[in-house]
Amino acid sequence: MKYAVFTVALALAGCGGAGQSPGSAAPEPGPTASPAKAESVPQPVDLPNINPQPGPTAKAVQPIQHEPIMKPTKVAAAKIVKTEAEWRDTLTPEEYRILRQKGTERAFTGKYDNHFKDGTYICKACGTALFLSETKYNSGCGWPAFFKSIDSTVDETPDTSLGMVRIEITCKKCNGHLGHIFDDGPNPTGLRYCVNSASMDFVPAEKKPGAAK
Ligand SMILES: [Zn+2]
Secondary structure, rough: HHHHHHHHHEEEEHOOOOOOOOOOOOOOOEEEOOOOOOOOOOOOOOOOOOOOOHHHHHOOOOOOOOOOOOOOOOOOOOOOOOOOHHHHHHHHHHHHHOOOOOOOOOOOOOOOOOOOOOOOEEOOOOOOOOEEHEEEOOOOOOOOOEOOOOOOOEEEEEOHHHHHOEEOOOOOOOOOOOEEEEEOEEEEEOOEEEEEEHEEEEEHHHHHOOOOO
């Protein structure tokens, strides 16, 4: 718990006001402020003058979050934020139910399930290019399936609804619900991006810029 130790150290240094001392003494953060000490120390109060540590005051101790999946990816500049009323205005009821309320279209009913033309699948809500036709394959699962998304366009979040443990995929730009990702896809990724047709629109290759194939 280095972070906790630093926090305590900062608090102590801040109270003592010894922030400017250059810190020639060796900072030894280890035994100083372990809060869980329970061995024969009579008073449980944190002693303010146990070896005041001069050094790390100036360093900004900021909590670094490194959770690989649940990261709150704040790509603030790129996010599209609309009110629910605005989304209702721009989406059909079915699209709204799926994209904004995490619904699922019935299997084998989506317009892109058996759709294999050349082009780009974009987010129905915000227009972000999400999948290329060359990564689409027929999984037989009843929904459009891709083994790869376009880089940095899709967020993945654990989803334990319906008594299952799945990974939800959403549009990184507008947070629109796309579907789920499974690990039973083909090579080269072994992944299956299982996407609702209603979450996407299709731009044929002729209109796609740089569609050299
Ligand atoms: Zn989107």
